[in-house]
Amino acid sequence: MFVDKAKIFVKAGNGGNGAVSFHREKYVAAGGPDGGDGGNGGNIVLEADANLSTLLDFKYKRKYSAKAGEDGRSGNCHGKNAEDLVIKVPVGTVVYDCLTGLILCDLSENGATAIVAKGGKGGFGNKRFATPTRQIPRYSKPGLKGVEREIVLELKLIADVGLVGMPNVGKSTFLSVATRAQPKIANYHFTTLTPNLGVCELGEGRSFVIADIPGVIEGAFEGVGLGHDFLRHIERTRLLFHVVDISGIEGRDPYSDFEIINNELMQYSEKLAGREQIIIANKTDLLYDDGETVEKFKAHFEELGYKVFAISGATKTGVKEVLLYAYERLSNIPKEELYDEDTFYNEELMQVDEAPFTVTVDEEGVFNVEGPFIEKLIFMVDPNDYESMQYFQRALRQKGVIDELDAKGVKEGDLVRLYDVEFEYVL
Numbered sequence: 001m002f003v004d005k006a007k008i009f010v011k012a013g014n015g016g017n018g019a020v021s022f023h024r025e026k027y028v029a030a031g032g033p034d035g036g037d038g039g040n041g042g043n044i045v046l047e048a049d050a051n052l053s054t055l056l057d058f059k060y061k062r063k064y065s066a067k068a069g070e071d072g073r074s075g076n077c078h079g080k081n082a083e084d085l086v087i088k089v090p091v092g093t094v095v096y097d098c099l100t101g102l103i104l105c106d107l108s109e110n111g112a113t114a115i116v117a118k119g120g121k122g123g124f125g126n127k128r129f130a131t132p133t134r135q136i137p138r139y140s141k142p143g144l145k146g147v148e149r150e151i152v153l154e155l156k157l158i159a160d161v162g163l164v165g166m167p168n169v170g171k172s173t174f175l176s177v178a179t180r181a182q183p184k185i186a187n188y189h190f191t192t193l194t195p196n197l198g199v200c201e202l203g204e205g206r207s208f209v210i211a212d213i214p215g216v217i218e219g220a221f222e223g224v225g226l227g228h229d230f231l232r233h234i235e236r237t238r239l240l241f242h243v244v245d246i247s248g249i250e251g252r253d254p255y256s257d258f259e260i261i262n263n264e265l266m267q268y269s270e271k272l273a274g275r276e277q278i279i280i281a282n283k284t285d286l287l288y289d290d291g292e293t294v295e296k297f298k299a300h301f302e303e304l305g306y307k308v309f310a311i312s313g314a315t316k317t318g319v320k321e322v323l324l325y326a327y328e329r330l331s332n333i334p335k336e337e338l339y340d341e342d343t344f345y346n347e348e349l350m351q352v353d354e355a356p357f358t359v360t361v362d363e364e365g366v367f368n369v370e371g372p373f374i375e376k377l378i379f380m381v382d383p384n385d386y387e388s389m390q391y392f393q394r395a396l397r398q399k400g401v402i403d404e405l406d407a408k409g410v411k412e413g414d415l416v417r418l419y420d421v422e423f424e425y426v427l
Contacts, residue, residue: 002053002054002056002194002195003054003055003056003058003059004054004055004154004155004195004229004230004232004233005055005152005153005154005155006055006058006059006062006152006153007062007098007150007151007152007153008058008061008062008063008064008150008151008153009062009063009064009148009149009150009151010044010063010064010065010087010116010117010148010149010150010151011044011063011064011065011066011117011146011147011148012041012042012043012044012066012117012118012119012120012146012147012148013040013041013042013043013065013066013067013068013069013082013119013120013146014041014068014069014119014120014143014144014145014146015038015039015040015041015068015069015119015120015121015122015123015142015143015144015145015146016037016038016039016040016041016068016069016070016071016072016079016080016122016123016143017038017071017072017079017122017123017140017141017142017143017379018035018036018037018038018071018072018122018123018124018125018126018128018140018141018142018143019035019036019038019071019072019073019074019077019079019125019126019140020033020035020125020126020137020138020139020140020382021033021034021035021036021073021074021075021125021126022034022035022074022136023074023075032130032135032136033125033126033127033129033130033135033136033137034074034075034076034125034127035072035073035074035076035125035126035127035140036072036073036074036075036076036077036078036079036125036127037072037078037079037122037123037124037125037128038069038070038071038072038078038079038122038123038125038142038143039069039070039071039072039078039079039080039081039082039122040069040081040082040119040120040121040122041066041067041068041069041082041119041120041121041122041143041144041146042066042067042068042069042081042082042083042084042085042119042146043066043084043085043115043117043118043119044064044066044084044085044087044115044116044117045084045085045086045087045113045114045115045116046086046087046088046089046093046095046105046107046113046114046116047086047087047088047089047107047111047112047113048088048089048090048091048092048093048107048108048109048110048111048112048113049088049089049090049091049110049111050091050110052088052089052090052091053090054090054155055089055090055093055153055155058153064085064087065085066082066083066084066085066117066119066146067082067083067085068082068120068143068146069081069082069119069120069122069143070082071143072122072123072125072140076125076127078122079122081122082119084115084119086113089107089153089155090155091107091108091109091110091112091158092107092108092155092156092157092158092236093106093107093153093154093155093156094106094107094153094154094155094156094338095107095114095116095151095152095153095154096151096152096154097149097150097151097345098149098150098151098152099149099150100345102343102344102345103339103343103344103345104116104151104344104345106338106339108158108236108338116149116151117146117147117148117149118146118147119146119147120143120144120145120146120147121143121144122143123140123141123142123143123144124140124141125140125141126138126139126140128140128141129391134387134391136387137387137388137391138382138385138387138388139380139381139382139385139388139391140380141376141380142376142379142380154232155232155233156232156233156235156236156338157195157197157211157233157234157236158209158236159197159209159210159211159233159234159236159237160208160209160210160237160238160239160330161200161208161209161210161211161237161238161239161240161241161326161330162210162211162213162233162234162237162239162240162241162275163175163210163211163212163213163234163240163241163243164213164216164234164240164241164242164243164261164265165215165216165242165243165244165257165261166215166216166244166245166252166257166260166261167214167215168215168245168250169215169243169244169245169257169282169283170243170245170282170283170313170314171212171215171243172196172212173282173313173314174212174241174243174280174282174311174313174319175196175198175210175212176198176313177313177316177319178198178200178210178319178322178323179198179199179200179201179210180198180199180201181196181197181198181199181210181212194214194230195211195212195213195214195230195233196211196212197209197210197211197212198210198212200323200326200327202323202324202327206327208326208327208330210241211233211234211237213230213231213233213234214230216231216261216264216265231265231268231269231272234272235269235271235272235338236338237275238275238276238330238333238335238336239275239276239277239278239326239329239330239333240275240276240277240278241277241278241280241322241326242258242261242262242277242278242279242280243280243282244257244258244279244280244281244282245257245282245283246281246282246283246284246287246293246294246297246310247283247284247286247287249283249286254281254297255297255300258279258301276329276333277306278306278307278308278309278322278325278326278329279301279306279307279308279309280308280309280311280322281294281297281298281308281309281310281311282311282312282313283312283313283314284310284311284312284317284318285312285314285315285317294310297310298310307325309321309322309325356371356372356373356374356399357369357370357371357372357373357374357399357401357404358370358371359401359404359405359408361408361409365414365415366414366415366416366417367405367408367410367414367415367416367417367425368417368418369401369405369416369417369418370418370419373399374401374418374419375419377392377395377396377418378418378419378420378421383421405425410425411425412425412426412427413425
């Protein structure tokens with residue numbers, strides 16, 4: 001089964017907590033703090049693998065979590081850093097952040113890697129907080145949480161040339177004779193249900209990749225037929241082969257078919273519609289008018305600036321000429337970035353400065369102080385230790401919590417609640 005789009009949830013590992021410990025050894029008095037730092041949490045890493053060709057695995061497993069870093073230990077022992085969780089994806093996978101819709105990475109080369117969720121940093125042990133005036137700190141710093149997010153994986157095949165055209169015009173036949181690919185070929189519409197890739201080899205190290213996608217029909221942008229689902233697979237191409245059935249054997253007009261397909265390309269992407277196109281007038285073996293139809297067709301489109309080749313996929317007539325010309329054109333068409341810079345997720349620009357704390361007064365007159373800073377601070381201190389509580393009060397004052405309480409009208413004796421910790425305010 002070919003799957004080219006999937007949504008998964010990834011969670012990087014949390015950082016390990018710093019340790020609170022004091023050196024204990026016979027004949028060593030006042031050994032001092034020796035709590036080690038916590039280890040870093042594991043990252044979630046995506047790696048492009050040329051051996052994969054579909055996102056099918058992500059239909060069955062949708063949640064991926066990296067391990068947390070180990071907590072610090074006594075004896076100044078640093079907690080072990082967790083290993084990164086490496087998830088392999090097909091080459092050509094584009095990764096989007098669900099929350100913002102921006103691109104996290106584009107893994108367009110084999111072996112390319114990207115961190116899509118960073119692990120949390122390990123917290124400091126109490127050894128870090130020791131100073132000449134604070135020699136026995138009884139608190140440490142907790143590890144930071146790892147990033148967690150939903151991401152969308154979207155596969156966009158890597159190819160130099162894309163085949164477009166109405167159903168049953170001979171795109172799959174052309175691919176089979178131009179490359180070693182073996183797509184399904186039959187005389188009915190939508191024989192091709194999934195994209196196919198083929199490598200065109202012209203000898204002497206000359207080659208390029210062709211992508212054949214299921215036929216697009218009029219109204220595809222509204223979901224008619226197979227819709228635009230597979231057009232993403234030719235977004236990376238530098239050149240398009242626009243195949244038309246010049247024989248009209250199915251009662252279709254090749255001129256209007258050409259316009260319909262180009263309109264659908266425009267509805268999908270102006271950038272894709274602007275790709276250079278080589279028109280391939282196929283099924284010439286079914287014509288019996290001594291070339292009049294072909295000459296008229298060529299004259300019309302060459303006047304519009306297109307290069308036209310008349311071929312027969314069934315007899316291979318004219319196929320090599322198309323391929324040689326395409327290779328020449330590809331050598332003069334530079335590769336361009338698929339996306340603009342402003343479509344990528346910027347960690348620094350997207351970082352929201354979350355308020356370190358908020359102070360609210362409930363109906364009972366209790367002053368509630370909450371926020372990420374408060375959560376970490378509570379975890380760090382020991383309420384039964386005098387020095388630890390001194391650090392706690394000093395941190396509240398330095399961070400501005402006391403000033404904010406004063407601004408909210410706190411008075412001596414009022415109850416202040418920091419999550420599960422409550423105390424009476426004293427001036």
